[in-house]
Amino acid sequence: MLKLEEIFSSKGATMIIKLLAEKEELNITSICRLTGLNHKVVSKYVRKLIKYGLVKEKKFGKRIRILALNNKNKYSEIIKEFIKRWKMKNMREMDEKD
Numbered sequence: 001m002l003k004l005e006e007i008f009s010s011k012g013a014t015m016i017i018k019l020l021a022e023k024e025e026l027n028i029t030s031i032c033r034l035t036g037l038n039h040k041v042v043s044k045y046v047r048k049l050i051k052y053g054l055v056k057e058k059k060f061g062k063r064i065r066i067l068a069l070n071n072k073n074k075y076s077e078i079i080k081e082f083i084k085r086w087k088m089k090n091m092r093e094m095d096e097k098d
Contacts, residue, residue: 007052007075012037013045017069020055021083025068054079 049055
């Protein structure tokens with residue numbers, strides 16, 4: 001059974017999950033650029049997320065890897081919906097303050 005604290009145990013892994021929920025598909029270089037994390041750290045978290053089944057990877061040739069949340073994983077769908085709702089709630093709260 002997948003434990004919540006294993007998924008969100010680090011800020012880096014959480015940032016990657018959030019990005020993939022928002023952007024649908026990204027390569028490692030884009031994730032590094034958008035998170036500010038180095039390639040080695042991103043690769044480590046991505047391997048862990050793939051192992052958990054939350055992220056899927058498409059390979060094109062030897063070097064190009066496209067990553068996305070695994071839509072076949074029920075937890076990925078729940079996480080994606082949670083992030084979407086969280087973002088909408090924050091946007092509503094910001095509008096109310098204006």
